[in-house]
Amino acid sequence: MRVLLRLSAGLIGWTVAFCLIYALHGLGCAGAWDASRFRWAMLVAWGISIAATLGVALWLTRRRRTGLDRAAAALGWVGLAATIITFIPIAIVPACA
DSSP states (O other), X not given: OHHHHXXXXXXXXXXXXXXXXXXXXXXXXXXXXXXXXXXXXXXXHHHHHHHHXXXXXXXXXXXXXXXXXXXXXXXXXXXXXXXXXXXXXXXXXXXXX
């Protein structure tokens, strides 16, 4: 069970970030938040998500004893890349256009 959790930890991090940022986006657009504060809230949420998935990837990288541990580390870095790439539009596209 722990191996399965380690294998999926990076992608779970991306999933949690996606759900939270998507919910924040819906709340901000539906509530007509101030555009500047809303953009900063989204950027802060993205930054926290990157930091969290980076921490998971680094933690998984330190535990590379078996082939499954190396696969878990690789998937941790995939989760970090997905977190960065998926949310790039936060920085370049207006949120509620």
